Each structure stands twice: as C-alpha cells, then as structure tokens.
Amino acid sequence: MAxxxxxxxxxxxxxxxxxxxxxxxxxxxxxxxxxxxxxxxRTRSAFELSEGTLYPLLHELELEGLVEAxxxxxxxxxxxxxxxxxxxxxxxxxxxxxxxxxxxELITELLIPxxxxxxxxx
Amino acid sequence: MAxxxxxxxxxxxxxxxxxxxxxxxxxxxxxxxxxxxxxxxRTRSAFELSEGTLYPLLHELELEGLVEAxxxxxxxxxxxxxxxxxxxxxxxxxxxxxxxxxxxELITELLIPxxxxxxxxx
DNA sequence: GACTATACCTCGACGTCCGATGTATCATGT
DNA sequence: ACATGATACATCGGACGTCGAGGTATAGTC
Numbered sequence: 001m002a003x004x005x006x007x008x009x010x011x012x013x014x015x016x017x018x019x020x021x022x023x024x025x026x027x028x029x030x031x032x033x034x035x036x037x038x039x040x041x042r043t044r045s046a047f048e049l050s051e052g053t054l055y056p057l058l059h060e061l062e063l064e065g066l067v068e069a070x071x072x073x074x075x076x077x078x079x080x081x082x083x084x085x086x087x088x089x090x091x092x093x094x095x096x097x098x099x100x101x102x103x104x105e106l107i108t109e110l111l112i113p114x115x116x117x118x119x120x121x122x
Numbered sequence: 123m124a125x126x127x128x129x130x131x132x133x134x135x136x137x138x139x140x141x142x143x144x145x146x147x148x149x150x151x152x153x154x155x156x157x158x159x160x161x162x163x164r165t166r167s168a169f170e171l172s173e174g175t176l177y178p179l180l181h182e183l184e185l186e187g188l189v190e191a192x193x194x195x196x197x198x199x200x201x202x203x204x205x206x207x208x209x210x211x212x213x214x215x216x217x218x219x220x221x222x223x224x225x226x227e228l229i230t231e232l233l234i235p236x237x238x239x240x241x242x243x244x
Numbered sequence: 245g246a247c248t249a250t251a252c253c254t255c256g257a258c259g260t261c262c263g264a265t266g267t268a269t270c271a272t273g274t
Numbered sequence: 275a276c277a278t279g280a281t282a283c284a285t286c287g288g289a290c291g292t293c294g295a296g297g298t299a300t301a302g303t304c
Contacts, residue, residue, distance in 0.1 A: 014136030014260060016229055023233050033282050043228055053261050055284055078269060078281055097233045104226035106165055107138055111145050111219045136291055155251050175292050177253055199301060200250055
C-alpha cells in the first residue's frame with residue numbers, strides 16, 4: 001500500500017498563505033491571476049497557488065480592510081482587479097511576516113538538532 | 123471588527139508535525155507524553171503539541187510501519203510506550219526533513235524580498 | 245482520601261486549502 | 275466566422291490536519 005497518506009507534500013503550509021499573499025502585495029500591488037504566477041515563478045513552482053484558494057482569500061482580506069481593490073485594465077485590454085494594501089494591511093503584513101519568519105526558523109531548528117545560533121544559548 | 127479570523131497563529135503549520143515528530147524520534151526514542159514536553163521545551167512553548175494530535179499520529183505512524191513501540195516502565199514505575207523509528211521511518215524522516223527545510227527556506231525567501239538565492243534571476 | 249503529575253487514549257468540531265467547474269474577453273490560427 | 279488557448283475572475287464541495295474537551299488509570303504527596 002505505502003499509501004503516502006498524502007499529508008500534503010506539495011502544499012502551502014497552513015496559515016502561511018496569508019503572510020505570503022500580503023507580503024507579495026506589499027512588494028507591489030497586483031491582481032489575482034498575477035499573484036498566482038508571481039508565486040509560482042518565485043518558488044520555481046514549489047508553491048502553486050490555486051485560484052480556488054486565492055480569490056476567496058482576497059475577498060476576505062478586503063472585508064477585513066487589509067486590502068483594497070481598484071478595477072483596471074491590462075495593457076492587453078482585459079479587466080483586472082488590482083489589489084493594494086491598506087495601512088492596516090501593512091501593519092498586519094509585518095505582524096504575519098515576523099510570525100512566519102520565526103516559525104520557519106523554529107522548524108529549521110527542530111529539524112537540525114545540531115543547528116547553531118539560537119540567540120539565547122540554552 | 124478586527125476579527126483576526128483566527129487563522130491560527132499559535133499552531134503548528136499543517137503537515138509539519140509529521141516531520142517534527144519523526145525528527146524528534148530520530149534524535150532518541152521516546153514516549154508520547156515525553157514528546158509533548160520535549161517539543162514545548164525545545165520551542166520555548168511556541169509549539170505546543172496537544173495529545174489529541176499526537177497519539178493518533180503515533181498510531182498512524184505505527185500502522186504505516188515508520189515507528190515501532192515497546193511497552194516499558196519509567197523509573198517512577200509508570201507505564202510507557204516507547205516509540206522508536208524503523209528503518210523505513212528513518213528514510214521517511216530524511217525525506218520529510220528535506221522537504222520542510224526547503225519549505226521553511228522558501229517561506230523565508232518569499233517574506234524577505236531582498237533575500238539572496240534565487241538561482242535564476244529572471 | 246483528595247489532589248496533582250504522569251501517561252495513555254478517543255471523539256467531535258473547525259479552519260484551511262485544493263480541485264473541479266463556470267463565466268467572459270482577447271489574440272491567434274484556419 | 276469559428277475554434278482554441280491564455281488571461282482573468284469567481285464559487286462550491288470536500289478532504290485533511292489540528293485542536294480542545296473529555297475519559298481512564300497509576301504513583302506520589304499532603
């Protein structure tokens with residue numbers, strides 16, 4: 001069987017998505033479809049953000065007042081909703097960024113027992 | 123209302139638990155309760171593994187043949203199930219370790235735009 | 245005898261994320 | 275004119291992982 005139990009290897013870890021999307025938007029405003037591509041590009045397709053995840057998330061962030069959307073048009077003439085961070089969004093981004101940076105470091109330390117650093121020795 | 127939507131800040135990211143538990147066991151065999159404490163200790167309580175998560179996971183890993191359990195007794199006389207990795211478990215551990223180390227690095231790179239790496243400057 | 249720490253276990257609920265599916269427009273090829 | 279494929283937005287059902295509350299039992303301490 002060796003079923004792999006799936007355990008979701010190719011997926012974006014729970015909760016990181018918010019931090020990532022916000023962070024991407026803090027680099028520069030973008031629209032949904034573009035965000036998907038940027039992410040796939042920046043991670044060499046290691047993370048592939050499905051639209052079914054992204055759009056609802058974007059709407060949610062908008063409801064929470066963290067992003068705002070402007071309707072626009074691309075050079076090729078297609079409709080676009082450009083999302084950009086609000087001031088509150090910028091604050092939240094920082095908060096989530098710190099949180100996930102710490103989490104990533106924690107995981108790394110746990111997985112490499114002989115890892116150095118640690119700011120506070122023992 | 124600044125709802126926080128919870129988005130689970132204090133939690134262990136989805137899927138990382140397997141890697142972490144396997145890695146902990148590869149350091150040294152242990153029992154469930156001990157694992158919880160080790161993890162809380164090693165992360166200064168940033169990750170707190172609930173027993174409701176751990177025990178089912180341990181049973182699952184056992185079913186998959188990644189760990190084996192021996193019944194034992196602690197110095198104080200209490201019953202214990204000591205889990206240790208099988209050969210297959212050791213292999214899986216390495217695989218998950220690599221995966222999560224890469225994931226953690228990826229997140230870090232995404233969150234810090236001026237981070238190095240990138241191998242292919244587009 | 246009551247209480248706490250140790251030690252194991254099960255169950256239900258919840259949130260996150262994915263995949264499938266649907267719409268419409270623009271560019272290209274025939 | 276029509277088919278196709280990339281762009282672009284959107285919704286819905288379902289799966290999976292994790293948590294928290296609860297249950298059992300033994301050892302030590304007051």
